[in-house]
Amino acid sequence: MTQTTGTTMRxxxxxxxxxxxxxxxxxxxxxxxxxxxxxxxDEAQAALSAVAYDAVVLDLGLxxxxxxxxxxxxRERPDPxxxxxxxxxxxxxxxxxxxxxxAEDYLLKPFHMDELIARVKVVLRRPRGGAPLRIxxxxxxxxxxxxxxLIGNRPVPFTRREMALLEMLLxxxxxxxxxxxxEEHLYSFDEPVGSNAxxxxxxxxxxxxxxxxxxxxxxxxxxxxxxxxxxxx
Amino acid sequence: MSGRPxxxxxxxxxxxxxxxxxxxxxxxxxxxxxxxxxxxxxLDRALQDQASDIARHLAVHPDGTSVLDLPAxxxxxxxxxxxxxxxxxxxxxxxxxxxxAGDAPALFExxxxxxxxxTFFRIGPQAGRGDPMFGYVVEAQGGYxxxxxxxxxxxxxxxxxLVEEFMEVGLLWMAPVVxxxxxxGVMTIRTSLAPVVRLSEQAxxxxxxxxxxxxxxxxxxxxxxxLVSAVNHALSRxxxxxxxxxxxxxxxxxxxxxxxxxxxxxxxxxxxxxSDGLRRDAARLNRLAEQLLRAGRLDAGPLxxxxxxDLRQIAVEALGxxxxxxxxxxxxxxxxxxxGPVWVRGNRPALxxxxxxxxxxxxVHTPAPGGVEVEVSADGTxxxxxxxxxxxxxxxxxxxxxFVRGKDAKPGGAGLGLAIVMETARAHGGSVTVADRPGGGAxxxxxxPG
Numbered sequence: 071m072t073q074t075t076g077t078t079m080r081x082x083x084x085x086x087x088x089x090x091x092x093x094x095x096x097x098x099x100x101x102x103x104x105x106x107x108x109x110x111x112d113e114a115q116a117a118l119s120a121v122a123y124d125a126v127v128l129d130l131g132l133x134x135x136x137x138x139x140x141x142x143x144x145r146e147r148p149d150p151x152x153x154x155x156x157x158x159x160x161x162x163x164x165x166x167x168x169x170x171x172x173a174e175d176y177l178l179k180p181f182h183m184d185e186l187i188a189r190v191k192v193v194l195r196r197p198r199g200g201a202p203l204r205i206x207x208x209x210x211x212x213x214x215x216x217x218x219x220l221i222g223n224r225p226v227p228f229t230r231r232e233m234a235l236l237e238m239l240l241x242x243x244x245x246x247x248x249x250x251x252x253e254e255h256l257y258s259f260d261e262p263v264g265s266n267a268x269x270x271x272x273x274x275x276x277x278x279x280x281x282x283x284x285x286x287x288x289x290x291x292x293x294x295x296x297x298x299x300x301x302x303x
Numbered sequence: 304m305s306g307r308p309x310x311x312x313x314x315x316x317x318x319x320x321x322x323x324x325x326x327x328x329x330x331x332x333x334x335x336x337x338x339x340x341x342x343x344x345x346l347d348r349a350l351q352d353q354a355s356d357i358a359r360h361l362a363v364h365p366d367g368t369s370v371l372d373l374p375a376x377x378x379x380x381x382x383x384x385x386x387x388x389x390x391x392x393x394x395x396x397x398x399x400x401x402x403x404a405g406d407a408p409a410l411f412e413x414x415x416x417x418x419x420x421x422t423f424f425r426i427g428p429q430a431g432r433g434d435p436m437f438g439y440v441v442e443a444q445g446g447y448x449x450x451x452x453x454x455x456x457x458x459x460x461x462x463x464x465l466v467e468e469f470m471e472v473g474l475l476w477m478a479p480v481v482x483x484x485x486x487x488g489v490m491t492i493r494t495s496l497a498p499v500v501r502l503s504e505q506a507x508x509x510x511x512x513x514x515x516x517x518x519x520x521x522x523x524x525x526x527x528x529x530l531v532s533a534v535n536h537a538l539s540r541x542x543x544x545x546x547x548x549x550x551x552x553x554x555x556x557x558x559x560x561x562x563x564x565x566x567x568x569x570x571x572x573x574x575x576x577x578s579d580g581l582r583r584d585a586a587r588l589n590r591l592a593e594q595l596l597r598a599g600r601l602d603a604g605p606l607x608x609x610x611x612x613d614l615r616q617i618a619v620e621a622l623g624x625x626x627x628x629x630x631x632x633x634x635x636x637x638x639x640x641x642x643g644p645v646w647v648r649g650n651r652p653a654l655x656x657x658x659x660x661x662x663x664x665x666x667v668h669t670p671a672p673g674g675v676e677v678e679v680s681a682d683g684t685x686x687x688x689x690x691x692x693x694x695x696x697x698x699x700x701x702x703x704x705x706f707v708r709g710k711d712a713k714p715g716g717a718g719l720g721l722a723i724v725m726e727t728a729r730a731h732g733g734s735v736t737v738a739d740r741p742g743g744g745a746x747x748x749x750x751x752p753g
Contacts, residue, residue: 087561093568100572158560180564180589183571246623289630292676293638294622299630 079124079194083107084114084140085156086132094127094156097183098190111135115143123151125194127186130157130168141171152193156181188244205240207300208285212240221282231256232275239288239298248295272296311496315488323481330473346453347423350439353451357390361401363445369394371401388453389436395446411438411450426452495524502531513605514542552599559592594719597656598705601723606650606730614645614654614751615679621658622677629666635674636662640686647683647751649731654751657727658685660720661747665689668745683733683751690744694737703735724749 081103085091091107098105106121108114111134118126118140126144130137137155144150152174168176174193177186205212211220217233219226228236234256239247252268264270276288289297356377363369371392373381381388381403391408392401399408410426426436438452502518509516517535520528567589570581615638622636629636658677665675668691678686694702701707703725706718721735724747728735733751740746 087565090561090565090568093565093572097568097572158557158564179560180567180585180592183568244627246619246626248619289626291622291626291636291638294619294626294636297626297630299627 078102078104080104080106080121081125081127081190082114082117082121082123082151083127084111084132084137085109085127085129087129094183094186097187098127101187101190103190109133111137111140114140118144125151125190126153127190128153128155128173130155130159138167138171141168141173145172154186154189154193156186192241192243205237207240207243207298210240210279210284210286212237221279221284224282226278226282228275228278231271232278235271235275236279239296243286243298243300246291246295246297250295252295312489312492315492316485319481319485319488323484327474327477346437347439350423350437350451350453351441353388353390353453354439354441354449357392357449357451358441358443361392361443361447361449363443363447367394367445369400369445369447388451390449390451392443393448393450400447407452411452496527498522498524499527506534509538514538514545549599549602552595552602555595557596559588559595563589563592591719594660594723597660597723598719598726601653601726601730606653606727608650608653608731609648610651611646612649612651612654614647614649614683614685615641616644617651617654618658618677618679618685621655621662624655624659625662625666629675632666633671634666634669635672637674637676638679639676640678641681645679645681645683647731649751650727653727653730657724657749658687660724661685661687661749664720665691665745665747668692685749685751687747687749688740688744690740693739693743693745699737702737721747 079102081095081098083091083095083098083105085094085107086109088107088109091109095105095107106117108117109132111132114126114128114132117123126140128137128140137157141153141155144153150172153172155168155173155176156179157168157176158179175189177189205214209222211223212218213220214237219228219233219236235252238252238255249268252271256271257267272288272290279286279288285300287299289299291297357371357373360373360377361369361371369392381390389403389407389410390401391399391403391411394400399411402408424438424440426438436452438450440448440450443449502523505516505518517538518531520531520535523531563585567585570578570585573581618638622638626636662675662677665687666689669675669689670691673690675690676688678684678688680686703721705722707722708718724735728749728751731751733749735747735749737745737747
């Protein structure tokens with residue numbers, strides 16, 4: 071899953087634990103990003119004013135101040151990069167404060183590197199300044215602008231509803247999408263909705279993906295919803 | 304102190320009763336002694352009065368003769384034949400010249416009244432008279448002497464009447480006074496100690512969750528205040544100690560997170576068969592730190608369980624949080640039961656943790672490709688059903704205790720997850736139990752009051 075706009079995405083890692091910062095930066099580089107690691111608030115501000123970063127991985131507890139201050143300063147900018155907070159603070163209030171301050175996501179330490187990279191990809195995927203987007207998962211690429219799906223680089227036709235369902239699941243890949251929100255999203259009030267309309271759509275989408283040799287899988291959580299998994303890729 | 308608890312009321316009542324008893328006994332004894340001595344004095348005075356009465360009515364002429372002219376009432380009193388009173392007037396030569404009765408001089412004679420002057424003498428019981436008499440001799444004008452005698456007062460009668468009076472006046476008055484004193488004493492203690500009883504009720508409610516409570520010192524008797532303030536200070540010290548411990552728990556777990564994050568990140572950057580084992584070890588450490596933090600939060604203070612929360616929505620969230628793990632490990636998850644919201648009063652973050660813990664436990668014990676099902680009922684019950692080996696009846700209580708792990712527990716657990724569920728359920732006024740699932744597996748049932 072990588073969103074690309076042609077050039078390499080640049081991520082700033084702000085983490086006072088130097089080892090963790092460099093491990094995260096190294097993992098991001100392996101995942102195809104350009105990554106810089108800094109350990110202080112003032113270094114982060116200097117880096118952010120010198121380089122246009124596409125995303126920031128931000129630790130809250132910094133030696134010279136609170137990461138939330140940086141977040142607030144970033145929000146002042148015309149086109150702020152999305153921020154993923156990574157912290158050892160887990161109280162619900164901290165989480166809410168972080169998200170209220172404008173962070174896109176919040177990841178609790180300790181975390182798996184896969185999870186961090188997946189979250190970074192998710193925050194980058196979110197529309198920002200109307201930038202054109204492509205979402206990738208496994209061998210599936212979803213071109214949001216042109217409403218086109220490539221599987222293994224071959225265009226595969228989908229119905230409008232299947233496309234909308236796939237986009238929804240791709241945008242929240244690795245997380246559960248509630249059946250109710252799919253219902254609300256896919257069906258307007260004037261269309262008759264059968265009690266198992268969502269099930270039918272998912273079933274069809276699964277079959278199309280399998281036929282086209284997609285490596286992604288749509289899992290059912292009975293009574294809850296669906297989760298798209300990019301597999302072990 | 305040992306033995307039976309001492310009642311201040313009872314003690315005071317006993318001591319007051321003892322003091323009053325001793326006081327009454329002493330008063331009665333003193334009264335009798337006083338009555339006896341007063342009796343003598345009364346008799347002395349009566350004899351002297353009689354003698355001077357007679358002296359007053361004795362006229363001595365210049366020629367040495369005398370005339371005794373007693374007024375009628377006196378004459379009548381002396382003239383009575385019962386012999387209670389008698390007198391003899393002696394002339395200067397010692398011859399009896401006037402007497403109350405003819406035998407009076409003879410009666411006095413044997414006791415030589417004239418050999419004593421202004422003294423008292425005793426006339427022992429005579430034949431025909433039961434009682435002894437007491438006599439008194441006084442010198443009158445012209446060398447005449449007057450001897451008077453009187454039968455002993457009926458002293459027992461007098462004493463009886465005096466005691467009777469004493470009992471009547473004294474005891475009749477003293478009894479209510481004693482009763483009132485006892486009652487006032489006991490009531491004073493009772494009302495003074497009433498705030499202490501109320502205080503005890505408040506103190507009884509203080510527990511680890513309400514250690515910030517203090518006993519009010521207002522309205523207390525001064526004597527008890529030092530105890531209460533000492534208890535309050537002890538509570539403060541206890542709270543400070545407990546706070547320190549809780550903070551330490553939470554901070555220790557919190558401080559573990561960063562090195563664990565470094566460890567996890569480093570292992571994630573490794574490849575090869577060795578990294579899988581390391582990854583499992585790190586995951587176990589991560590879980591332990593996480594559960595310690597959660598347990599520490601439960602310890603940190605009373606949960607606010609007053610917010611309306613949708614139990615089904617919380618179950619959905621918990622399922623969503625564990626879905627990636629479950630799916631990665633080839634286990635299915637499902638939600639059944641009430642299709643709509645299930646509103647209960649509770650603490651959302653704590654309930655989320657509890658349901659997540661139940662789910663984690665179920666997933667650990669369910670072999671792939673099994674499934675775990677969560678059922679949320681309208682009455683506020685959450686059931687988590689797994690396809691594992693079940694929990695033997697002997698372990699069904701112990702597994703909810705901290706750091707106790709079932710015999711069939713899978714390696715990797717910290718032994719805290721189910722304890723957190725139990726403590727969360729209790730904090731909500733609910734409970735959690737485990738039973739066999741029909742067809743195999745275990746059902747964990749968490750019931751919350753609706």
